[in-house]
Amino acid sequence: MKIGCPKEIKPQEFRVGLTPNAAQEAIAHGHEVIVQAGAGVGAGFEDADYTAAGATIIDTAEEIFASADMIVKVKEPQASERKMLREGQLLFTYLHLAPDPDQTHDLLASGCTAIAYETVTDRNGGLPLLAPMSEVAGRLAPQVGAWTLQKANGGRGVLMGGVPGVGPAKVMVIGGGVVGTHAARIAAGMGADVTVLDRSLPRMRYLDDIYGGTFKTTYASAGNTIELARQADMIIGAVLIPGAAAPKLISRAQLSELKPGAALVDVAIDQGGCFETSKATTHQDPVYDVDGIMHYCVANMPGAVARTSTIALGNATMPFMLALADKGWKQACADDPHLKAGLNVHAGKLTYAAVGEALGIDSITADQAIAG
Numbered sequence: 102m103k104i105g106c107p108k109e110i111k112p113q114e115f116r117v118g119l120t121p122n123a124a125q126e127a128i129a130h131g132h133e134v135i136v137q138a139g140a141g142v143g144a145g146f147e148d149a150d151y152t153a154a155g156a157t158i159i160d161t162a163e164e165i166f167a168s169a170d171m172i173v174k175v176k177e178p179q180a181s182e183r184k185m186l187r188e189g190q191l192l193f194t195y196l197h198l199a200p201d202p203d204q205t206h207d208l209l210a211s212g213c214t215a216i217a218y219e220t221v222t223d224r225n226g227g228l229p230l231l232a233p234m235s236e237v238a239g240r241l242a243p244q245v246g247a248w249t250l251q252k253a254n255g256g257r258g259v260l261m262g263g264v265p266g267v268g269p270a271k272v273m274v275i276g277g278g279v280v281g282t283h284a285a286r287i288a289a290g291m292g293a294d295v296t297v298l299d300r301s302l303p304r305m306r307y308l309d310d311i312y313g314g315t316f317k318t319t320y321a322s323a324g325n326t327i328e329l330a331r332q333a334d335m336i337i338g339a340v341l342i343p344g345a346a347a348p349k350l351i352s353r354a355q356l357s358e359l360k361p362g363a364a365l366v367d368v369a370i371d372q373g374g375c376f377e378t379s380k381a382t383t384h385q386d387p388v389y390d391v392d393g394i395m396h397y398c399v400a401n402m403p404g405a406v407a408r409t410s411t412i413a414l415g416n417a418t419m420p421f422m423l424a425l426a427d428k429g430w431k432q433a434c435a436d437d438p439h440l441k442a443g444l445n446v447h448a449g450k451l452t453y454a455a456v457g458e459a460l461g462i463d464s465i466t467a468d469q470a471i472a473g
């Protein structure tokens with residue numbers, strides 16, 4: 102199979118879909134790898150690293166999209182990339198379709214087959230291709246939130262750890278999965294007073310067992326959510342219902358009940374965000390103010406630490422990328438129900454029910470797509 106890796110074009114996105122190590126493994130499996138010139142530079146990989154691995158450097162994205170059987174990326178294809186996708190071509194990347202009707206319609210119109218990193222599953226009920234980036238975004242969230250809390254950046258002027266005689270910041274994390282757990286650990290490590298809210302009792306039991314002395318847990322009822330939000334200096338949004346649009350947990354009307362200058366860090370923004378007033382921002386202009394509450398809503402947070410993120414993502418995607426290349430998507434998905442869970446689009450049809458429900462579009466099952 103010919104595997105193509107274009108340079109990412111989303112603003113301030115420095116990650117790359119294939120590391121030189123991944124390219125080398127694919128080539129050892131008998132595949133051809135083409136990489137766009139400069140694609141890895143933002144993550145610290147030179148073109149020469151790819152050629153040393155056996156890949157071919159190609160000048161333009163157009164040439165890569167025109168000839169590759171499988172496109173491996175990081176971010177959802179941007180509008181200009183979507184125009185280059187074609188029938189029969191396989192796309193392996195993050196998609197986040199539920200909050201993104203334009204992208205969904207373009208992918209359906211292209212006729213391509215698209216496997217979304219964020220809905221691939223594992224045998225423990227986890228999301229192995231989302232997890233590494235959730236670890237990164239979770240660990241970044243208190244760091245960017247602390248910056249947002251600084252007075253000159255529009256925040257309350259509160260120091261995470263306080264100082265002797267002055268109490269620490271109160272940090273509330275909604276959603277205690279991968280993002281939430283990593284965010285809570287780092288915020289607690291910075292000295293903040295941290296509470297994690299979730300709706301899963303088994304998950305809160307686990308968090309309490311492991312991190313009981315480090316942060317607190319509270320059931321995420323609507324009443325508890327607003328009560329804690331009123332006291333919070335920072336609120337980190339980290340909920341997920343896989344594939345679906347994020348539930349809105351703090352409304353615009355409720356912003357007036359929060360502390361002026363509080364920082365909302367909505368990591369769940371790539372699924373539409375869990376605060377009513379969230380809208381996606383970029384690393385260039387990450388924070389905006391609604392009613393005196395500072396919102397940080399960058400949808401590709403891991404791009405800020407592109408080298409760590411690229412290597413972490415590559416470690417996770419490589420076995421799936423090799424299975425797709427070795428067997429083709431149909432056989433690879435038929436053999437592995439967890440990879441099959443990643444199938445979102447095939448030949449003009451949606452193949453992921455939660456996306457169809459969010460967007461009001463009919464879907465077929467992945468099994469029907471494989472059989473068809």
Ligand SMILES: NC(=O)C1=CN([C@@H]2O[C@H](COP(=O)(O)OP(=O)(O)OC[C@H]3O[C@@H](n4cnc5c(N)ncnc54)[C@H](O)[C@@H]3O)[C@@H](O)[C@H]2O)C=CC1
Nearest residue numbers: 234235238276278279280299300321340341369400401402
């Ligand atoms: N902005 C960015 O750059 C990035 C965003 N993300 C996003 O962060 C979000 C969280 O991802 P993960 O932590 O990996 O997911 P996860 O599945 O590990 O955790 C989600 C948690 O939310 C909880 N939850 C669901 N509904 C809830 C509700 N109504 N109230 C409270 N808790 C609720 C679940 O029980 C679960 O524990 C996802 O939308 C993911 O796409 C992940 C990485 C980077």
Ligand SMILES: CC(=O)C(=O)O
Nearest residue numbers: 195234371400401403
């Ligand atoms: C998860 C995701 O969308 C990202 O890493 O950008």
Ligand SMILES: [Mg+2]
Nearest residue numbers: 371400401402
């Ligand atoms: Mg994202």
